[in-house]
Amino acid sequence: MSNNEYVVQMKGITKVYPNGVAANQGVDFNVKKGEIHALMGENGAGKSTLMKMLFGLEQPTEGEIIINGEKVSLSSPMVAISKGIGMVHQHFMLVPSLTVAENMVLGMEPKKGMFIDYKKAVEITEEYAKKYNLHVDANAKIIDIPVGMKQKVEILKALVRGAKILILDEPTAVLTTQETAELFKELINLKEQGYTIIFISHKLKEIKQITDRLTIMRGGKSMGVYETADISEQGISRLMVGRDVILTVEKEKAQPTDVVLKVRDLEYTDSWNRKMLDKLSFSVRKGEILGIAGVEGNGQRELVEMLFNLNVPDAGTVTVNGQNIxxxxxxxxxxxxxxxxxxxxxxYGIASSGTIEENLMSDRFDKKKYNKGMLFDMNAMHEESDRLIDDYLVLCKSRKQEVGMLSGGNIQKVVVAREFSSDPILIIADQPTRGIDVGATEFIRKKLVELSREGAAVLLVSADLNEVMELSDSLVVFYNGKIAAYFEDTSMLNDEIMGEYMLGLKKQTEEEVRRVCHE
Amino acid sequence: MNNRRMLMFEIIRGAAAILVALIVAMIFIFICSDQPFEALRYMLVSPLVSNGSISMNSIYTIFAAMTPIIFTGLGVCVMFSSNQFNLGGEGCVMLGGFIAALVGIYCSTGTYLDMVIAVLIASIVCAVVLYIPAVLKVKLGASEMVSSLMINYIIMYVVLHFLNNVFADGSKGSVQTFPFAETARIPQLVAGGSKLTWGFILALIFTVLVALFMYRTRWGYSIRMIGINQNFAKYSGMKVGAVIILSQIIGGFLSGMGGALEVLGRYEVFLWRDLPGYGWTGVTVAILAKNNPIFIPIAAFFISYLNRGCTLMATYSDVPAEMVDIIQAVIFLFFAAEKFLAKYRQKLVVAGAKEELSQKNAAAAEGGQK
Known part of the structure; x- marks a missing residue:
């Protein structure tokens, strides 16, 4: 096998973080020139770590990296960029107050005397946009453009800097169905022009759709390289988690009763004078899961903040069982x-340098049960935390372990264990499974359904379309701080319909939306 | 990760910091002394040994010196744990001493209740004083570091004003108060010139109490959680503002108590004309102890030992006493530097992780064979 076939070769990569986590153990990772290569795995499998090393953000403890047949030491992203590697992060690294063109040339600005040659920057942007068929508005400010365009700006930024190998870290996590389809077209176009793309994702369908080969990681090790065409979705998921994951949640039909959470005419304008919540009204009933779908930034975060007194609305009322909150x-x-x-x-969820026990107790430490006079009843606390660790399958050495040392999924289990075990009548779950592994995700979803069937009212906010559609009994779509649609029954929905409401292409009438108030 | 390994590392790191600091100190000693080895002997050995035998009196002197800085160290420990960099402990020591002196002079009941009352009143007044920066921080967002630092000087000049103009004993050549009532003085623990009082025992008792408070009560728990992540504490339903204020009140109380015990134990009149410095040392002690109350007496012992050694060195050799400040500063520097020996730490971590993995793999292989 000739070495020239591969543009990236990572051999025997081991990475141990200062906190003792061995994120990669002897990983081999090879990418051919001009392919779209998927890097798959649960969260905590070591994908991000591996890619951070390829982009020079982290240095391997052991192993070597070979780019275009040349052994390199990628000591910083600058070095990686000079070797033709570009990375589009999951969370965009753009300056919101600058224009697209300014972001594009950041750090390598064309100069005219002492000043930045803005016209030249716009020219460069437009030239690249045209060349790669990635349409962006060079003069628009980042803050004003949609997520999909921000992503294009990120890709262009990498290309302008001479990247031949693009790493995309979960690029579709923030996109709507339509935007995803567009992105894929653009990626295939780039591939045809000879670019190599490394695509990190958990989404099986997308991987099948767009990639040529894939590498699966599990527990910091590579589980092998496969031709995408040769492996089934079930096969991938088996390799990722070592067992067959149930991709759908089974649940009985909801029998909602009384209204628990009642939100009426909630309004909020943020400090940039954007109307984030616009006369928002809805109700959540006992025994049902009401999902809130929508592209992020359409008021979901603000709503949740209001509901937990982390922010103050301009107007409106919110009650739980008739009491103001x-x-x-x-x-x-x-x-x-x-x-x-x-x-x-x-x-908000954890105090990372505290122990698991301290984190599990944070909402109940002053209850009578855990105090004997002035002092804590340590036995009662140990008992409760051991019980929660067992019940919620938190993988750890003991309750004394620092919570920040756990993987994302296990940290989330600690949060969930605390929040679910206080006999809640209303659970607000904001992105409950974001960025965590399939096993933990499945567990948390099951628990959420279980609690709602036992009589809790659940408000589920999620950017994961499959999650809201699978879990919710009924569902609202947020668009521009308003409810664009209410679906009483989620079983008839599909991505296509949802996408249209999420992007504001369609809108239900006031009367249709008003049904969610259950009045 | 292996906790014991990390504890070992912290101990090694501490020892290495001290070693490096001493080496730096030695360089200075070699530069400025004609008899450097003699000077070193005074600094390192003489606090414990005199005339070839262990000197109990010298040890008692060290214990006596530890008393106020254990209190200020504990105070700083509680305040820093809630992530509040309140530096008002220094002023509280002076104020606590002054108030205790006044109570001991003017409110004597003639019983041994006097000293209890004097110490308590002094501590409470100091707690109230540190309420000011705390409440300014919580209500107005004023930096507690700046306001507490300024409060030290306000305290100092207010105390000096009253000492000079109101409470001075006019019959004496220097500015000082009248002597305290006999019953207000803290009794000596051992006879002799060491001035080791029951205050030392109280300091050790308070170490245990503060440790219990921090790790075994709902208030201490709240203080620590707020210190780690204030957002988390708020979201969990803790009364963040109240707890932040509480931690600083406790800090003031402890520092004030340290000052009161110091003045009532060591002196017969109040004659401090300047901030005594125990508050600053308390910050050093708290940092050396990594904000863990249990380690405070150990850190205090180390600092006091070093101080004593430097005093002896300054007295009996030709090295100036300022040397102690240099040594302290260097130690402080190495302790505070998180990355000191970080590479060594990383090696330990990697070794630990590998060991664990091989154990796991071995266990898995064994399981597979069965």
Whole structure:
């Protein structure tokens, strides 16, 4: 086999992080020139680590990297870029207040005397956009353009910097169905022009659709390289998790009863003067899961913040079982039986250098049960945390382990264990399975259905279209801070219909939407 | 990860920091002394040994010096744990000493309750004083570091004003108060000139109490969680503002108590004309102890030992006493530097991870054979 066939060869890569996590153990990873190569695996499987090393963000503890037949030491992204490697991160690295053209030339600005030659920057942008058929508006500010275009800007940015090998980290996670289809067309176009693309994803269907070969990782090791055409979706999922994952959630039909959460005419304008919530009204009933679908940034985050007093609305009312919860301290909200799985577990969900036990106790440490006079009843605490660790299958050495040392999925299980075990009457689950492995995802989804069938009201906010459609009994679509559509029954829905409402192409009438208030 | 391995690492790191600091100190000693080995002996050995035998008196002197800095160290420990860089402990030591002196002079009941009352009142006043930067931070968002630092000087000049103009004993040549009542003085623990009082025992008791408070009570738990992640604490339903204030009140209380015990134990009159420095040392001690109350006495011992050694060195050799500041600064530097020996740590971590993996693989292989 000639070496020239491969543009990227990573041999025997081992990476141990300072916290002792061996994220990669002797991984071999090869990419042929001009292919779209998928890198697959659960979260914590070591994909991101491997790619970070290829992009020079991390250095391998052992092993070597060969680019175009030349052994290299990628000590920083600058070096990686100079070797023709570009990376599009999952979270875009763009300056929101600058225009597309300015972002494009950031750090390599064309100069005219002392000043930046803005006209030249626009020219460069338009030239590349045309060449690669990636249409962007060079003069628009990043803050004003849709997610799909931001992604194109990121890809163009890499190309302008001379990238021949593109790493895309879960590029479709933030896109609608239509935008995804567009992206795929563009990627195939790039492939035809001789570019090599490494595509990180968990989404089996997409992988089957677009890639030529794939490498599957599990537990920091490579599980092998396959021709995409030769392996089935079930085969991939088996290799990823080592067992057959049930891709659909089985649930009985919901029998919703009384309204628990009642949101009426909620309004909020943010500090950039954007109307994030516009006379928003809906209700969630006992025993049902109401899903909120929508492209991120259409008011979902703001709504959740309001519901847990992390932000204050301009107008409107929110009640739980008839009692107001707006502006009420979190302690009171929790006492009323409201639980929240926060969108970003590292910001709100955990204290990362605290132990698992300390993190499990944070909402109940002052309960009588865990205190003996002035002091904690340590036995009661140990018992409760061991019970939760067992019940929620948190993989750890002991309750004393630092929670920040766990993998994303296990951290989320700690959060979920705490939030689900307080006998909640209302659960707000904001992106409950974002960025975690298939096993943990399945577990959390099952629990959520279980609790709703036992009588909790569940409000599910998720950017994962499959998740909201699978889990929700009924569903609303957010668009521009308003409800664009309400579907009482989710079984008839498909991606196509959802996409149209999510992108604002279609809209239900006021009367149709009003049904979600159950009045 | 292997916790014992990491504990070992921290100990090695601490020892290495001290070693490097001592080497730096030695360089200075060699530069400025004609008899460097003699000077070194005074610094390192003499605090424990005099005339060829272990000197208990010298050890008691070290213990006595530890007393106030254990208190300030504990105070800083509680405040820093909630992520509040309140530096008001220094002023509280002076204020605590002054208030305790006044109570001991003017409110004497003639019973041994005097000292209890004096120490308690002093501590409470200091707790109230540190309420100010705490509440400014919580209500107005004013940096507690700046306001507490300024409060030290306000305290100092207010105390000096009252000492000079109101409470001075006019019959004495220097500015000082009248002597405290006999019953307000903290009794000596051992006879002799070491001035080791029951305050030392109290300091050790408070170490245990503070450790229990931090790790075994809902308030200590809240303080630590807020220190790690304030968003998390708020979302979990903790009263963040109140707990932040509480931690600083406790810090003031402990520092004030340290000052009161120091003044009532070592002196007969109040005569401090400047900030005594125990508060600053308390910060060093807390950092050396990594904000863990249990390690505070060990760190305090180390600092006091070093101070004593430097005093002896300055007295009996030709090296200036300022040397101690240089050594302290260097140690501080190496301790605070997170990345000091980071490569060695990484090696340990990698070794640990590999060991674990091979164990796991071995276990799996065994399981497979069965």
């Amino acid at each position: 707006l502006g009420v301290p979190q302690r009171k909200i929790r006492e009323m039986g409201v639980s929240l799985i926060p969108e970003d577990r590292m910001v």
